[in-house]
Amino acid sequence: MSLLELGFRYRGIVYRGHNPRWQHAPESGEGTARHGGRWNPVGVPALYTSERFETAWLEAQQGFPFKTQPLTLCAYEVDCGPLLDLCDPAVQARVHPAPESWMHEAWLDRKLRKAPVVAWEIATQLKAEGFTGIRVPSQAKGATPRDINIVFWKWTPQVPTRVCVIDDEKRLPNKPE
Structure with missing residues (x-):
């Protein structure tokens, strides 16, 4: 069985807490393309979201939960796939050997030292396979x-890669303020 056969379509709501400077472009992925992230190297856009709004808040605080910084919390409607579930240890083992080493990799330290980031290698591989x-x-x-x-590497406003911010009341600005 190929990895792609393990892919699934995600349908539901996800959340993202982001810097208010980006509230005019909550679907852009531009910030992660500029700086990179755990699952995307510099130059590659990604949209990091969470299944719970509490998780989105934790992620947006960057490890400083008791010194909360301003953020814009958005919800997104999703109908997108195929995704791969790296929460499953059996899938992790199929993707790359020794998952205990790369699932908790100090990616930022490795990036700053210009050392290979295993998560970036995995992301590149999975994108090439069609995830x-x-x-x-x-x-x-x-x-x-x-x-x-x-984490989305490919998203659009349409199915089969639909990831769209929910803003029925048009509260988000459409240009930088």
Whole structure:
């Protein structure tokens, strides 16, 4: 069985807490393309979301849960796939050997030292195989097993890669303020 056969379509609501500077472009992925993230190297856009709004808050605080910074919390409607569930240890083992080493990799330290980031290699491989994203455990400080993220590498306003911010009342600005 190929990895792609393990892919699934995610339908539901996810959340993202982001810097208010980006509230005019909550679907852009531009910030992660500029700086990179755990699952995307610099130059590659990604949209990091969470299955629970509490997890989105943890992720947005960057490990400083008692010194809360301003953020914009958005919900997104999703009908997107195929995704791969890297919360499943059996899937982790099929993706790359020794998952215990790369699932908790100090990716930022490795990036700063210009060392290879295994998660970036895995993301590149999975994108090439046709995955639009992954489901992964949160690595944020204070995260529990309930804290799950979904990282999208490909998203559009239309199915089969639909990820759209919910803003029925048009509260978000459409240009930088």
